[in-house]
Amino acid sequence: MTEKTMELEKQEVTATAEDTERTRECRCFIPRADIYELEDQIVIVADVPGVDEKAIDITLEKNILTINALIEPVIPQGYALRFAEYEVGDYQRSFRLSNEIDRENIQASVKDGVLRLYLPKAQEALARKISVKAG
Amino acid sequence: MYRRYRIPTLWHEMDHLQNEMNRLFETYYPNRLRAAPAYPALNVWANDDGLNVTAEVPGVQPQDIDINVVGDTLTLSGMRQPDELVNESSRCHRRERGYGDFTRSLQLPYPVDVEKVEATFHNGVLMIAMPRAEEDKPRKIVVKSA
Numbered sequence: 001m002t003e004k005t006m007e008l009e010k011q012e013v014t015a016t017a018e019d020t021e022r023t024r025e026c027r028c029f030i031p032r033a034d035i036y037e038l039e040d041q042i043v044i045v046a047d048v049p050g051v052d053e054k055a056i057d058i059t060l061e062k063n064i065l066t067i068n069a070l071i072e073p074v075i076p077q078g079y080a081l082r083f084a085e086y087e088v089g090d091y092q093r094s095f096r097l098s099n100e101i102d103r104e105n106i107q108a109s110v111k112d113g114v115l116r117l118y119l120p121k122a123q124e125a126l127a128r129k130i131s132v133k134a135g
Numbered sequence: 136m137y138r139r140y141r142i143p144t145l146w147h148e149m150d151h152l153q154n155e156m157n158r159l160f161e162t163y164y165p166n167r168l169r170a171a172p173a174y175p176a177l178n179v180w181a182n183d184d185g186l187n188v189t190a191e192v193p194g195v196q197p198q199d200i201d202i203n204v205v206g207d208t209l210t211l212s213g214m215r216q217p218d219e220l221v222n223e224s225s226r227c228h229r230r231e232r233g234y235g236d237f238t239r240s241l242q243l244p245y246p247v248d249v250e251k252v253e254a255t256f257h258n259g260v261l262m263i264a265m266p267r268a269e270e271d272k273p274r275k276i277v278v279k280s281a
Contacts (some may be wrong), residue, residue: 032231036220043220047232049193049259074260076187079180086176086191112261113193118170 004094026073031115042101042119048091049113050074056115058108065106066094067115100124159165172235175211175261183273185266186243193259194218194232202254202263209263212238245271 022028033046048056050071057068069091081135102122109116180187188209192200200213215234221227247265254263 033229034218034227034232035229036218036226037226038220039224042228045218045220045232047193047259049191052258074181074189074257074262076262076264079182079187081178082181083177083179086178112196112256113191 022090024070024090026071027087028092029089030093031067031069031091033093040121042121044095044117044119045113046091046093046115046117047113048110048115050088051091051110051113051115053110056108056110057116058106060097060103060106063097064094065097065117066092067117068092069115142155153179173239174233175239177211177239177241179241181244183267185264186247188263188265190261190263191259192256192261194234195259197256200254200256200261204247204249204252204265208237209241209243209265211241211261211263212236249264 005095031043031046031048037046045050046067048067048069050073051069055072057066057069057070058065059068071088071090073088090096097119100122105120109118175190176194178189180189190211192213192215195213195215199216200211203210203212214236217234218232243265246268250270251266252263254261256262
């Protein structure tokens with residue numbers, strides 16, 4: 001089933017009163033993310049175009065996993081921006097993890113502007129098949 | 136967007152000022168109604184010698200992108216594949232990213248040299264560099280004293 005609708009506006013991170021301020025001048029967007037659950041892991045796939053693996057910061061604090069991606073804007077030298085439909089900015093998103101995730105083995109990879117986070121499920125959370133014995 | 140008729144030079148400065156003010160206020164009050172009508176969103180950088188069009192297409196393979204330049208029209212089409220994790224055994228908890236075919240045409244302000252068009256794809260950002268067609272470049276005409 002292909003979904004033809006693609007939302008175009010990037011959602012921006014809105015700062016609330018209790019938040020700390022950012023020191024970078026560019027805007028901060030919330031990257032779109034898909035969450036898939038496989039048998040033994042949960043995968044988060046997020047769109048972060050323009051970012052390579054050196055500029056992504058993934059931290060896990062208490063139960064909150066935060067993705068922070070900083071971009072280096074590529075501005076063609078000697079050109080003037082005539083027409084802009086999108087803005088370039090940093091990406092930030094947080095997720096709350098449950099106890100079912102094995103914290104030690106979380107892996108992340110970036111390819112072509114897509115970040116994949118592999119969150120393996122902890123042993124206790126794996127579905128166990130229970131065999132039925134006769135008698 | 137790109138005007139085909141001539142506007143008096145008096146208005147150039149006003150237009151420029153208007154655009155600058157619009158851009159300034161966009162930062163604080165983004166106008167959602169002016170959202171791009173199609174995917175992908177394009178940014179166009181220009182100077183007198185050429186154009187540079189950038190698009191954010193994360194997750195699209197370079198071989199799935201078709202770029203066609205005819206005269207002064209750029210057509211960008213392609214396909215964003217559904218994620219390889221989508222199969223019968225996986226469950227989807229959240230889907231925010233779209234996928235499917237996309238096509239977008241853009242009218243350029245001047246014709247470009249099709250032979251010299253170059254496209255690069257880096258970290259999910261596509262950049263198409265199009266130098267201006269030689270015949271279209273303004274020529275300096277020397278005034279000779281008779």
